[in-house]
Amino acid sequence: MRLLPLHFLAVLAACSFSGEPTEDITIAYKVLEVYPQSRWVLITCYSPEAPRPITYSLMASRGVLVATRVVRDDKPASFNINITLKSSPDLLTYSCRASSDLGTYGPSSWLQMYWELWTKPVSQLQADFTLRDGNSGPTAELSCLASSGSPPIIYRLVGNDGRIHAQQRPLHGKPANFSIPLSQTFGWFRCEAANGVSVESSASVLLPPGELPLTPTCILAGSLVSIAAISYGMLRSTR
Template sequence: MLPWLLLLICALPCEPAGNPVSDVSLKTKPPGGWVMEGNKLVLICSVANTTENITYLWYRGALGLNLEKKTLPSITAEFEISEVKQSDVDQYYCAADNGHGPVPSELVNINVRVPVSRPVLTFVDTGTQAVLGDLVELHCKALRGSPPIFYQFYHENIILGNSSDPSGGGASFNFSLTAEHSGNFSCEASNGQGVQRSEVVALNLTGRQSEDPLRSPPQTVLQESNYHNSPDPGHPEPVYENVNAVSGDEVYSLVYHTQQELGPTAAQHVSTHGASESFQVSSGIYSKPRINIVYVDYEDTM
């Protein structure tokens, strides 16, 4: 009977000695689950004290994509990702099994930080040609880099201002353009993993020109007279000649005379009758609607 009993006992599944593993945990190096892109990430799985061989398993994601398996007589084991990429961002966990079944750890979030790339500085709306007095907007953006990103703006290596970008869309700085702002501009970007500076961009200034037509001097247009005085048989030469000068809506008549031929008896006067203005020279009267008369000494003009 004894051999039969021994055969029956050996045929039954034998439970391993001891208890299942406990206190399974997953830690990271660097700690906290934050790692820079391109750096090494180490996932460390550990259990409480044991003297048995333990099989360690590492998983990615809540669904458990198996990454690695190791059997060691140790309370800790490591799995390494030599160069972390942005695509490695996910949740990770490990499990330990000493023959009583795997016991999983809690999930750990792995976050990959990307260093900032060299930022690009642009002049919004105005471009690199601007007019004194314009409101200028500088925009600085790093095309790669994990937010938040801190930006600083420079004019000839002098800090103009700074701004923080929490979302990765870049930052702007506004200022009113003066003559002192001519020269080179640049910006810097940083997210705690080094500083990158943009290329230098030169800004050319031009003076503002008045666009107010009231500030422009009136242009005087000389026009040939539409009429001349008829020669008097008593004078060998014309006493005067009218020339119209137009400035805006006003018309001026220039009257030339010689003092020798115009005495007190040939007094000149101007009278207004309704909508017409008239003047008299000697015995002839000539009129033209709405004329402002300017007398010019003929001898002074010669």
């Protein structure tokens, strides 16, 4: 029996996980912690059609096997990994594969983690205002969350004059929550989300609701009303 050289066996091992991505297995991730040069990430693999028990394999670039998990219930397999920033972005690519008694499933689509974790701009910023009447007076609660963007994302409460009233850096995927006392606040406010790639702002909201601040336009309008009233009085006195 002729033995194959080791380098040829390595090529076969890498090629055994190649192929077009399929929809019968999915891959997702969640950032658990952000460090200066790395990210602690939870990656999940899930195949709803495969009979249990099922063995999930997390694959890295170039067919490298990172880890395997055996799942006996209808839950995804979870992999906690520390992803370090590397000079070559293609080394930070992951996919899932699964196998059971009926065969193999996958590979899943590929997660481009360099793009996801370091170069993805902030987008889909959602800002929700809620009015509350507490013991210390009425307040406006502002919740801000960008559904996409590389961590860390910093959220700011910004006035119409560009002044930053408060800022937060919540856990990735969690909203920032600002409390604004209406008895001490007057004007337009917006939420701003920023990472190292881009900045996105929400629409401005007037606080307290329904009350317009005294802008130069309002002052001019008031002056015109006063002038009209004075002119009308002078015309009546000359008759």
